Amino acid sequence: MDEKILNNAEETTVSEAEANNTEKAKLPDPPLNDENILDVRHLKKYFPASKNFFGKPLSFLKAVDDVSFTIKRGQTLGIVGESGCG
Incomplete structure (x- = not known):
């Protein structure tokens, strides 16, 4: 099945394989260097459980306990949590 793509006010017909090819859309990785843009040491986050x-809190849920990380320019950090955790 061919698809029509509008590019700069010109209509172009491409095959489905070409339309689904994402290789051309990838951006080059940014250059990495030694510049730290975030440096976290011994991070702790507790929530009252009861x-x-x-x-007055009687017990705590340890969401994060003693986590350390550094992010350099050009790097990405992904944080994954449980559904509904905020």
């Missing part, structure tokens, strides 16, 4: 009658 509270007493007065609202």
Whole structure:
């Protein structure tokens, strides 16, 4: 099946294989260097798991406990969490 693509006000017909080819759309990787844009050490994040009658936390859920990382210019960090975790 051929598809028509409008490019700069000109209509071009391409095959389905060409239309699905994403190799041409990839951007080159940015050059990496030693410049740190983020440096995190010993990150901790706890959430109250249960509270007493007065609202004082009785126990905690450790979402992140003692995590360290560095991100250099051109790098990407992905954080994956449980559904609904915010």
